[in-house]
Amino acid sequence: MASMQTKIKIAIIGSGPAGIAAAAALLKKNPGLKSDIIIIEKEHHPRHKLCGGGLTPWADEILDQLDLQVDVPSCPLENIEFFLHDKPISFGSQQLMRTIRRDEFDAALVKKIRDRGIEVREGVKVTDISTEADYVTLATTAGEVRAEIVIAADGAKSFVRRKVLRDDISRISRLLEVLIPINENELTPEFTDKKAVLDFRAIRAGLQGYIWDFPSYIGGRPFLNVGIFDSRVNKGTRADLPALLSAHLQRRGFYGNYQLQGWPERWYHPAQQISGPRVILTGDAAGLEPWLGEGISTALSYGPIVADAVIDAIETDDYSFSNYRRRMKKSQLGWYLNRKRNVAQLIYRPGFSKFLPAFGRILSWYMDLRKW
Numbered sequence: 535m536a537s538m539q540t541k542i543k544i545a546i547i548g549s550g551p552a553g554i555a556a557a558a559a560l561l562k563k564n565p566g567l568k569s570d571i572i573i574i575e576k577e578h579h580p581r582h583k584l585c586g587g588g589l590t591p592w593a594d595e596i597l598d599q600l601d602l603q604v605d606v607p608s609c610p611l612e613n614i615e616f617f618l619h620d621k622p623i624s625f626g627s628q629q630l631m632r633t634i635r636r637d638e639f640d641a642a643l644v645k646k647i648r649d650r651g652i653e654v655r656e657g658v659k660v661t662d663i664s665t666e667a668d669y670v671t672l673a674t675t676a677g678e679v680r681a682e683i684v685i686a687a688d689g690a691k692s693f694v695r696r697k698v699l700r701d702d703i704s705r706i707s708r709l710l711e712v713l714i715p716i717n718e719n720e721l722t723p724e725f726t727d728k729k730a731v732l733d734f735r736a737i738r739a740g741l742q743g744y745i746w747d748f749p750s751y752i753g754g755r756p757f758l759n760v761g762i763f764d765s766r767v768n769k770g771t772r773a774d775l776p777a778l779l780s781a782h783l784q785r786r787g788f789y790g791n792y793q794l795q796g797w798p799e800r801w802y803h804p805a806q807q808i809s810g811p812r813v814i815l816t817g818d819a820a821g822l823e824p825w826l827g828e829g830i831s832t833a834l835s836y837g838p839i840v841a842d843a844v845i846d847a848i849e850t851d852d853y854s855f856s857n858y859r860r861r862m863k864k865s866q867l868g869w870y871l872n873r874k875r876n877v878a879q880l881i882y883r884p885g886f887s888k889f890l891p892a893f894g895r896i897l898s899w900y901m902d903l904r905k906w
């Protein structure tokens with residue numbers, strides 16, 4: 535294929551929730567930008583994304599705001615169970631959260647943004663980025679793209695982040711996940727009681743996180759989505775994640791040879807630059823919170839903040855994005871991510887396990903406050 539060059543005002547790298555939300559928020563603020571935006575995605579949708587697929591009401595709120603609600607199968611949950619001790623703490627609410635499958639969800643978001651007139655190039659990987667005074671050049675597997683602004687929504691392993699940021703003080707969390715097929719006639723309590731389980735007991739074994747059990751349906755068939763999250767927000771212990779996950783599965787009576795998959799999450803730090811000249815990071819590439827690691831709502835919430843920064847840049851002809859870090863820090867999202875980081879640093883600190891009962895009481899209070 536002959537190499538071609540595209541010139542565009544705004545190139546978004548990545549079509550996960552962060553990339554789509556950035557495009558939707560830009561269109562909402564300025565519909566005239568429709569033909570000035572392209573999204574470049576290395577995979578073809580529906581593509582696999584390792585994820586528990588847990589969507590909170592917060593995510594739904596932002597989907598509503600950005601007019602991005604999509605009709606995909608979802609499994610509504612009405613209960614959540616926290617294990618800090620052997621006796622769980624339970625919370626119930628009509629619309630607690632729901633689980634979706636990311637391949638279906640993300641593909642539907644992409645369709646929605648395409649229907650709104652945005653070009654999404656699938657199967658095109660960005661392989662290099664270089665910034666000049668007046669534009670950014672992206673080398674891709676399908677020719678060169680020259681953009682005035684690049685929005686990097688390329689996920690937790692963001693290659694743009696590595697290329698553009700000089701120092702990186704934030705770190706990454708580690709996650710492992712398995713999918714367990716469940717017999718329709720022997721549905722587990724997660725399905726019959728419509729509940730999600732978050733088990734923090736492995737904190738005592740050095741885990742800086744929790745193990746989750748989420749019910750989900752793949753092609754209409756029940757699968758338990760079980761995973762382990764290690765925030766690594768504090769320096770020190772490195773828990774043995776496969777061993778802890780396997781102990782959890784065996785305690786539950788799952789002895790199969792399940793395929794273990796891993797993927798990281800990067801967490802947000804308010805002191806960290808998350809932009810460079812003409813390049814702005816969003817979603818997992820910029821960072822999420824390391825307490826529960828809920829990243830879909832976060833990725834969506836970055837959208838309007840990124841859109842404001844981009845529109846300001848165009849209006850003022852200042853493409854430095856030098857105030858994006860402060861803009862994020864001062865935003866409600868930045869405040870929330872930072873507060874959650876503080877909570878994570880406290881709870882996942884060595885020696886905190888003896889305070890788990892007191893934490894249980896705080897958690898009850900928090901859950902009431904948050905009205906899940």
Ligand SMILES: Cc1cc2nc3c(=O)[nH]c(=O)nc-3n(C[C@H](O)[C@H](O)[C@H](O)COP(=O)(O)OP(=O)(O)OC[C@H]3O[C@@H](n4cnc5c(N)ncnc54)[C@H](O)[C@@H]3O)c2cc1C
Binds near residue numbers: 547552584798828829
């Ligand atoms: C095991 C696990 C379980 C999780 N469970 C939950 C959960 O239950 N609930 C929740 O809210 N969050 C969960 N998360 C977090 C959530 O998955 C992420 O926060 C979310 O996907 C972030 O969205 P994003 O758009 O920033 O990145 P992504 O969804 O990762 O999208 C990035 C996109 O960029 C594309 N891309 C990357 N590099 C390039 C390139 N060079 N060129 C072109 N395209 C590129 C990728 O193909 C991808 O489509 C979980 C994460 C993990 C790892």
